[in-house]
Amino acid sequence: MEDILFNGQDVNLVQVERGMAWFYRKYQREQSPDDQRLHEAAEDAAKTDKRGLWCDAEPVPRWEFRHKRGKATGTMNYTFVVGIEINNFSKKSRNS
Numbered sequence: 001m002e003d004i005l006f007n008g009q010d011v012n013l014v015q016v017e018r019g020m021a022w023f024y025r026k027y028q029r030e031q032s033p034d035d036q037r038l039h040e041a042a043e044d045a046a047k048t049d050k051r052g053l054w055c056d057a058e059p060v061p062r063w064e065f066r067h068k069r070g071k072a073t074g075t076m077n078y079t080f081v082v083g084i085e086i087n088n089f090s091k092k093s094r095n096s
Helices: 011-017 024-028 033-049 061-069
Strands: 002-006 090-093
Touching: 002 011, 011 033
Parallel strands: none
Antiparallel strands: 002 090
């Protein structure tokens, strides 16, 4: 697993902190223990503060949304977050 850095910041962590992404626990074993704690704490804080997707009373993880979308008989409401243009980013391998 890799960290994506922009101006020295972990882009994934920033998204979790802002409530723009989930801490995807399925892959947490690929993270260092420190990164696991940081991402979990960031998600907990975003939930507590009701930031981003956590302002929804029942947010649906994207992996569940994709699964349900294929089987849905009705319509599903969802919100897109406008992306941020990134012109200068780097990848840092967690295994290095």
